Amino acid sequence: MGKETVLALLLREKGHFVSGEAVSAELGITRAAIWKSISALRAQGYEIDAVTGRGYCLKSLPDTLTEQTVRSYLRPVETVGKRIDCFDSIDSTNAYLKRIALDGAPDGTVAVAAEQTSGRGRRGRSFQSAAGKGVYLSILLRPKLAPSQLMPLTGLIAVAMSRAVDRVAGTHSQIKWTNDLILNGRKLCGILTELSVEGETGELQYVVAGIGFNVSQREEDFVGEVSKIATSILRETGRLISRAELSAAMIEELDALYTALRSGETSGYLDEYRRRCVTIGREVQLLWQDTKEKVTALDVDEEFGLIVRRENGTVETVRTGEVSVRGLYGYVE
Numbered sequence: 001m002g003k004e005t006v007l008a009l010l011l012r013e014k015g016h017f018v019s020g021e022a023v024s025a026e027l028g029i030t031r032a033a034i035w036k037s038i039s040a041l042r043a044q045g046y047e048i049d050a051v052t053g054r055g056y057c058l059k060s061l062p063d064t065l066t067e068q069t070v071r072s073y074l075r076p077v078e079t080v081g082k083r084i085d086c087f088d089s090i091d092s093t094n095a096y097l098k099r100i101a102l103d104g105a106p107d108g109t110v111a112v113a114a115e116q117t118s119g120r121g122r123r124g125r126s127f128q129s130a131a132g133k134g135v136y137l138s139i140l141l142r143p144k145l146a147p148s149q150l151m152p153l154t155g156l157i158a159v160a161m162s163r164a165v166d167r168v169a170g171t172h173s174q175i176k177w178t179n180d181l182i183l184n185g186r187k188l189c190g191i192l193t194e195l196s197v198e199g200e201t202g203e204l205q206y207v208v209a210g211i212g213f214n215v216s217q218r219e220e221d222f223v224g225e226v227s228k229i230a231t232s233i234l235r236e237t238g239r240l241i242s243r244a245e246l247s248a249a250m251i252e253e254l255d256a257l258y259t260a261l262r263s264g265e266t267s268g269y270l271d272e273y274r275r276r277c278v279t280i281g282r283e284v285q286l287l288w289q290d291t292k293e294k295v296t297a298l299d300v301d302e303e304f305g306l307i308v309r310r311e312n313g314t315v316e317t318v319r320t321g322e323v324s325v326r327g328l329y330g331y332v333e
Contacts, residue, residue, distance in 0.1 A: 003037035004068070010041075010048065010058035011072045019055035065114045065135070065243055073248035079108035080139055080255035089115040089131065093138035094194060094210040100140075101196070101206045107142040108258070112247050119212060133217045133232070135243050138210040139254055143262055147197055147204050152270070154179045154193045154320065155304030156261065157209055159269045160253040161189055162276055165213065168249045169233050169241050176332055177279040177297070177306050178320040181213075185332045186231035189213045211250065215243055274300055278332055279325055284308075287324040297325070 005027055009018065023034050038048055038056060045062025061069050067084050074081060083106060090096055093111040095118070100109070115131035143150070155178055162173045162181055165188070173189075174182045181189035190212050196205040214232035222230045234240055260266050274280060279297045286293045286308070295308040298315065305317040306325065 003040045006034060006037040007041055007046070007058075007068060010056060011068070014058045014072065017049075017051065017054040017057045021055075023056065061242070061244065063240075063243055065112050065247060069244035070112065070247045070251070073242070073245045075248075075252055077108075077251060077255040078259055080141075080258050081108065081110050081251040082106070083109045084251070085109070085111045087111070087113040089113065089117060091118040092116050092210075093136050094192060094208050097138050097140040097208045098194070098196070098206075101208070105140055107140070108255070109140040110137065110251055111140075112137045114243070116212075130217060130221055133221060134215050135213040135246050135250070136210070137213075137247055137250055138208055139251075141207040141209070141258060143204070143207065143258075145204065145262075147195055147202070150193075150195065150204070150207060151303045152266070153207065153209065153261070154191055155273055155300070156257055156266055156269045157191050157193070157211065157254070159272050159276065160257040161191065161211055161213075161250060162272075164249040164253040165189070165233070165246065168246045169237055169239060171233070171237060173276070174278045175273060175276045177277055177300065177325055178304055182278055182332060183231055183233075183236045186236075187214075187229050188231055188233070188236075209254075213246060213250075215246065216240055270300075270302060270304075273304065279306065282327065285326045286318065287326060 006023065009023060009026065020031050020034055024031060038050065042048055045064065047059040049057040049059055061072060065086050067086050070084055070086065090113045093113050093116065096111050097105070097109065113136045116136050119136060158175045158179055158181060162175060165171055165173050165181065171183055176182050179191040180187050191209065193207065193209045195207050197203065198205055214230060216234045217232040218235065257269065260269065277300060280299060282297055283294060284297050286295055295310050297306055297308055299307045301307055301317055305319050307315065307317050309315050
């Protein structure tokens with residue numbers, strides 16, 4: 001047994017003292033071995049108090065993305081997060097899950113990375129995924145649903161992620177149609193959903209949804225055009241939150257959403273999406289190929305399509321795969 005078993009015990013009793021005698025009896029190791037493990041954990045950034053006559057108390061965890069640190073914050077889940085694969089660096093969490101999906105990775109598998117070297121956004125655009133400054137998390141789902149039933153999925157995930165970040169960071173995030181989380185008018189989080197469908201039967205094989213949160217970037221960390229539209233939790237709140245805690249909240253909210261999706265009980269998510277959506281009620285630009293058109297965003301339909309009124313008075317619904325939306329004078333406004 002090593003430091004991992006000592007850590008597991010301290011995590012179970014986080015915030016409370018556990019005597020050396022109790023640790024020794026439960027784990028079957030010597031006091032010297034306990035102290036060696038405590039020293040090794042402290043060297044990794046775990047804050048552990050050691051008080052004569054009281055024992056050991058885990059006070060705080062390092063801001064690292066490991067399965068243990070994420071699970072230390074994670075409440076019981078039904079499907080999403082039963083398996084969590086964590087990486088210091090990876091090409092893309094979405095790409096990783098698509099690879100292991102072919103090998104039979106189970107429904108609800110989660111991949112979390114501290115850095116992506118080839119992160120992607122919509123339409124193949126690169127997604128800046130700086131090392132140690134964000135949470136880059138993807139989920140693999142295998143719902144017994146038709147692909148057409150998953151059209152609202154990205155919008156539903158946006159609501160779940162708004163709930164997660166607001167819970168952990170105390171923010172009041174909003175949503176820009178269809179898949180960007182906004183804080184004070186700037187992009188905080190992006191979502192990319194990808195489906196794999198069997199060619200001959202048209203049956204859904206799996207869904208991979210990737211979410212990228214900006215956590216601790218400062219202004220100088222954003223490069224190029226991204227610097228004009230992006231922000232981070234740290235920039236907007238002045239708070240440096242735990243990435244592991246945010247990851248756990250994301251997993252919990254995604255698990256709750258997946259349960260609701262499979263039972264067909266997502267109407268509450270649609271209502272909340274409409275309340276959070278900054279696009280509704282604004283004059284915006286539709287960007288399609290090389291054209292721009294000014295329209296008024298009226299509402300979002302049940303499949304999360306954007307209902308707009310054109311300047312000639314006609315009303316129609318546009319879908320996320322067809323167009324992008326920008327404010328008339330900036331990213332949102």
